[in-house]
Each structure stands twice: as structure tokens, then as C-alpha cells.
Amino acid sequence: MFNPQARWDRNLPADAGDKSEAVEVTARFIKGKIIPLCFILKENRCNISRINYSWTARKGRGLIYYFSVSDKSDDYRIFLDAEAMSWRLLTE
Amino acid sequence: MDAFFASVEQAANPVYKGKPFLVGSRGRKFHTVVAACSYEAKAFGIHSGMATKEALRLCPWAEFVPADSSKYVYTSDRIEEILKVYSDRMERASIDEFYLDLSPRDLKTAINIAQEIKSRIKNTFFITASAGIAPSKIIAKMAAKAGKPDGLLVLEEKDVLPFLENLPIEKVPGIGAHLKGYLNNISVFTCGQLRRVDSLELIRRFGKVGLWMVQVSSGQDDEEVGYWQDEDLPPKSVSHSYTLAKAIFRGQDLEAWILMLSEMVAFRLRKQGLESRVSSLYLRGSETAFSREKNFQSLTADPARIYERNLLILESFRLKNFPVRALGVCASALAPAQGFYLFPADQKRRSLLDAVDSINQRLGDWSIYPAAISRVKN
Incomplete structure (x- = not known):
């Protein structure tokens, strides 16, 4: 039976080689779900109009919650590192 | 799933919708193979499987998207959870x-379930899936493929031979x-023509594979779908393989890949x-392959x-100038770890691991x- 763990790149974290910066995010935690609402980027507030996709990945013991989101003009990828309790924005 | 990695990337990054793009290994734009590509x-x-260099030659303006396996594995795991609800045999x-x-x-219920699964996948992950309903696994797989993208092809017992008749082998x-x-x-170019070949000749020439071809061309496949609960049973073997971006020859790079x-x-075993x-090593070149297992x-x-x-x-392969394009390492004849070591050096080594x-x-x-x-990892 196929085992997804057998993929060698399964072992690479999704943000391997990517750069990220800390962002302030306002999110709702409701019924076990996390819904990011807006974040502050370079002193500008980006209101999230749509969550395009969300997924989780394990990094060591910690869990990372990824969100691909859009405001009215752009797409962004933000993630919550549950171990460090910090939100970050992928910049590359 | 239809063009799975590419569809997930399109769902996650709306900017790729309607555009030609390919998904390949992270950071190896020109030295990897296409893992998936959009329908555009x-x-x-x-x-899939084409060298990215060749793909970008065919469509220079195609975007290259580095594969993000966590996204695909997560989506695949969630889809598996959806499917488990419908049958123990998954x-x-x-x-x-x-x-x-x-x-x-009955067939009507099966069709309803397939449609329901397709729409659940579409509504939850914004990707499409194709399904094939058939009397056997291999025919269902071929039916699903024939229905791509977003298709549902139903083949009853009576439809199987007509379906295979003109299907390219x-x-x-x-x-x-x-x-x-x-x-x-x-x-022999179609399954219909394959069915009419002397079966004894195929079996004589190819052995088990020949027998399998005789069966498949007649739409026979006795293989049953396993139980998803069996996924928790201990594995019979543990293996990892990798297709290299470009051929390498015997030397430190090949040894570094084998080590990786x-x-x-070993990590999964522990x-x-x-x-x-038992250890086995598999090396594939452009035309030939070497594979051997050894009992220790x-x-x-x-x-x-x-x-x-x-x-x-x-x-033992005695390779000379053999270009390796893919390799695999497998460990089998598995047994529960003993947990004690006769020699202090082994105990020390275990503590290190x-x-x-x-x-x-x-x-x-x-x-x-x-x-x-490090020679090969990045």
C-alpha cells in the first residue's frame, strides 16, 4: 500500500529555503478552525477577503498552519507556527 | 485526481488559474523533471516525467512552481478520510x-457515491477528480484515466471488452x-489485438507478465481492494527511491544519494x-536497470x-560508466527491534541514533x- 511518508521530499518542510517575516495577524479561532481575518504588512492593514487554501504540516513536534489568502488585489501565504505561537508571511 | 499537484497549486494560488505552469522539485528549475503540469x-x-528543460523549451512562458509536498500530502490525507466513510475496502x-x-x-448506488465523492472533493479542495466504475481494479483505473478530466466513466461487465478493443496498449x-x-x-497496438495474440506465446515469452497481459486484455483482474485498516499493520518492507535530475556516474555523488x-x-525502521x-539496491539508467537484494x-x-x-x-554490479537516472533502497525481512546489544560500541551507536x-x-x-x-541534499 502506498505510503506518503515514503516520498523523500516529504521530509522537507514546505517553507524550506523560503524567506518569511513576522506579521501581526488578527484571526478567529472558532469550532477548532482558524480563520485569519487581516494582517499588518509594512504598516498597511490587509483585509483578507478570501482564504484560497489551507493546510497543515508537521515540523518536528510542532504543527504549522498554512493559509493561502487574498485581499482585494494580491495573494499571500501566511502561516501560524503553533510551537512558537507566531504568525509569519512567506515573502519568497 | 486530475493533474493533482498542479490543481492544488491552482487552488492555493489563483494567479496560476488558466495559465500553463509546471510543478517540479524545489530549487531545481532546469535540472528536474515535471512532477505535474496544468492542463494549459x-x-x-x-x-509528467518530462525534463523541465524540455518542457520550458516547448512553452518558454510556462511558470515553474516549486513542489510543496506538505500541501499535497495534507490534501491526499483529507481525501482518504472522505473515502474511508464509504467502504472498509479502500x-x-x-x-x-x-x-x-x-x-x-448496485450500480446506481455506486454511481451516486462516485458523484458525491467527486463533488465533495471539488467543494472542499477546489480540485477535480475522475472516477471509473468497473468490475475490476485495473479496468476501473483505465476507465478513470479515460474519463479525465473531471469524468465519471461506468463500465459494466458487458462494456469491458468493447472498451478495451481499441484502447492503445x-x-x-x-x-x-x-x-x-x-x-x-x-x-499489436491495441488491447483488442493483444487479446487475439496466441496466449501461450505471450506466456512463453514473458512468463508471469505474459499471463498478466492475457488476463488484462480480456478484462480479467482478480486482485481485490485491500482494507484501509490494514494500513496500520507493520510493513513487510520499507523503501525510498528517487529520480535524479540528471544522470550521475559511480562516485561520491551516487554514494551520497545511497546514504541519504x-x-x-533506517529512520522509518527505527x-x-x-x-x-535484507537490503536491496535498485539503479536505473536510461535503458537498463540493475536490482539486487542481499540477505545478511x-x-x-x-x-x-x-x-x-x-x-x-x-x-557487485561492477558498474563502469553506467549513467544512473534513478535509484532506490529497500529494507525487508523485518523483525521487531531487539533492544539489547552485545557490544558496548553497538549500544553507544544506538544511543547516538x-x-x-x-x-x-x-x-x-x-x-x-x-x-x-550535503553533497546531494540541497
């Missing part, structure tokens, strides 16, 4: 292919370039409390020993690894 890229003749064939045994339900999963070449040479795959195999007695006296889950065993196998595992489990895989792997 397929229109240019790009397909088997994951690959990251984006599943078999579901819907017997003894290369559409049969398992018939690759080598078999296709042989069959084409004897003027041995590390991964994680499951297993040790292995002692059990081990130590990557260094698995690596040494694979080097012994490599030695436990410490490495604990660091990697705490901080993430590959936080710490043998320096020799």
Missing part, C-alpha cells in the same frame, strides 16, 4: 489514486516502453521499532550499516544529518 501546459505537449494506490470497493451495492498501467516496443513489433536513502529507510535483515545475518536499523550493505551490492532521532523529531526532519549527504 499539457496543451503544449508537456507531460486502498491508497498513490498520493492521488485510490481504489474503493463498492460491492455489493500503452494505456494499460504496467505496459511500458519495453513491452510496447515488443508488442508493436508483432503488430539509507538514512530515510520509528516503527523494526530492524531489517544480523538485523539492523542503523543507517551506516544499511548504507554499507548497499555499497556491497553496488560493488536515538539522540539524532530525538533532535529531528523535536526540530523537524533533517535538522541534523551526516555531512556526506
Whole structure:
């Protein structure tokens, strides 16, 4: 039976080689779900109009919650590192 | 799932919608193969497995998207959860292919379930899936493929032979370039023509594979869909393989790849409390492949020993200027780890591995690894 763990790149974290910066995010935690609402980027507030996709990945013991989101003009990828309790924005 | 990695990327990044793009290994834009591509890229003749260089030559403006396996594995795991609800017999064939045994339900119910699954996948993940309903696994797989994208093809018992009659033989999963070449040479291009070949001749020429071809061309396949609960049973073997971006020859790079795959195999063995007695190494070139397994006296889950065993196998191949395009390492004849060591050096080594595992489990895989792997890891 196929085992997804057998993929060698399964072992690479999704943000391997990517750069990220800390962002302030306002999110709702409701019924076990996390819904990011807006974040502050370079002193500008980006209101999230749509969550395009969300997924989780394990990094060591910690869990990372990824969100691909859009405001009215752009797409962004933000993630919550549950171990460090910090939100970050992928910049590359 | 249809163009799975590409569809997930389109769902996650709306900017890629309607555009030709390919998904390949992170950071290796010109030295990797296409893992998946959008339907817009397929229109240019790009397909999975093609070298990205070639793909970008066919469509220079195609975007290159680095593969993000966590996204695909997460999506695949969630889809598996959806499917488990419908039957105990559910088997994951690959990251984006599943078999579901819907017997003894009637055909109408099976069609309803397939449509429901398709729409649940579409509504939850914004990607499309194709399904095939047929009396056997292999015919269902071919039906699903024939219905792509977003299709649902139903083949009843009576429809199977007409479906196969004009189906090109290369559409049969398992018939690759080598078999296709042989069959084409004897003027066999479709499954219908294959069915009319003297079956004894096929069996004489190809043995078990010949018998399998006789059965498949007649629409027979006795293989049952496994139970998803069986996924929790201890594995019979643990393996890792990798297709290289470009051919490498015997030397430090090849040995570093073998070490990396041995590390991964050994890590999974230790994680499951297993040790292995048999090691196998597989090397594939552009035309030929080498594969050998060797039985050893002692059990081990130590990557260094698995690596040494694979080097012994490599030695036995007596390769000279053989360009390796893909390789695989497998550990089998597994048994529960013994947990005691006769010699202090073995105990010390085990403590070291436990410490490495604990660091990697705490901080993430590959936080710490043998320096020799750095040659190939990045």
C-alpha cells in the first residue's frame, strides 16, 4: 500500500529555503478552525477577503498552519507556527 | 485526481488559474523533471516525467512552481478520510489514486457515491477528480484515466471488452516502453489485438507478465481492494527511491544519494521499532536497470550499516560508466527491534541514533544529518 511518508521530499518542510517575516495577524479561532481575518504588512492593514487554501504540516513536534489568502488585489501565504505561537508571511 | 499537484497549486494560488505552469522539485528549475503540469501546459505537449528543460523549451512562458509536498500530502490525507466513510475496502494506490470497493451495492448506488465523492472533493479542495466504475481494479483505473478530466466513466461487465478493443496498449498501467516496443513489433497496438495474440506465446515469452497481459486484455483482474485498516499493520518492507535530475556516474555523488536513502529507510525502521535483515539496491539508467537484494545475518536499523550493505551490492554490479537516472533502497525481512546489544560500541551507536532521532523529531526532519549527504541534499 502506498505510503506518503515514503516520498523523500516529504521530509522537507514546505517553507524550506523560503524567506518569511513576522506579521501581526488578527484571526478567529472558532469550532477548532482558524480563520485569519487581516494582517499588518509594512504598516498597511490587509483585509483578507478570501482564504484560497489551507493546510497543515508537521515540523518536528510542532504543527504549522498554512493559509493561502487574498485581499482585494494580491495573494499571500501566511502561516501560524503553533510551537512558537507566531504568525509569519512567506515573502519568497 | 486530475493533474493533482498542479490543481492544488491552482487552488492555493489563483494567479496560476488558466495559465500553463509546471510543478517540479524545489530549487531545481532546469535540472528536474515535471512532477505535474496544468492542463494549459499539457496543451503544449508537456507531460509528467518530462525534463523541465524540455518542457520550458516547448512553452518558454510556462511558470515553474516549486513542489510543496506538505500541501499535497495534507490534501491526499483529507481525501482518504472522505473515502474511508464509504467502504472498509479502500486502498491508497498513490498520493492521488485510490481504489474503493463498492460491492455489493448496485450500480446506481455506486454511481451516486462516485458523484458525491467527486463533488465533495471539488467543494472542499477546489480540485477535480475522475472516477471509473468497473468490475475490476485495473479496468476501473483505465476507465478513470479515460474519463479525465473531471469524468465519471461506468463500465459494466458487458462494456469491458468493447472498451478495451481499441484502447492503445500503452494505456494499460504496467505496459511500458519495453513491452510496447515488443508488442508493436508483432503488430499489436491495441488491447483488442493483444487479446487475439496466441496466449501461450505471450506466456512463453514473458512468463508471469505474459499471463498478466492475457488476463488484462480480456478484462480479467482478480486482485481485490485491500482494507484501509490494514494500513496500520507493520510493513513487510520499507523503501525510498528517487529520480535524479540528471544522470550521475559511480562516485561520491551516487554514494551520497545511497546514504541519504539509507538514512530515510533506517529512520522509518527505527520509528516503527523494526530492524531489517535484507537490503536491496535498485539503479536505473536510461535503458537498463540493475536490482539486487542481499540477505545478511544480523538485523539492523542503523543507517551506516544499511548504507554499507548497499555499497556491497553496488560493488557487485561492477558498474563502469553506467549513467544512473534513478535509484532506490529497500529494507525487508523485518523483525521487531531487539533492544539489547552485545557490544558496548553497538549500544553507544544506538544511543547516538536515538539522540539524532530525538533532535529531528523535536526540530523537524533533517535538522541534523551526516555531512556526506550535503553533497546531494540541497
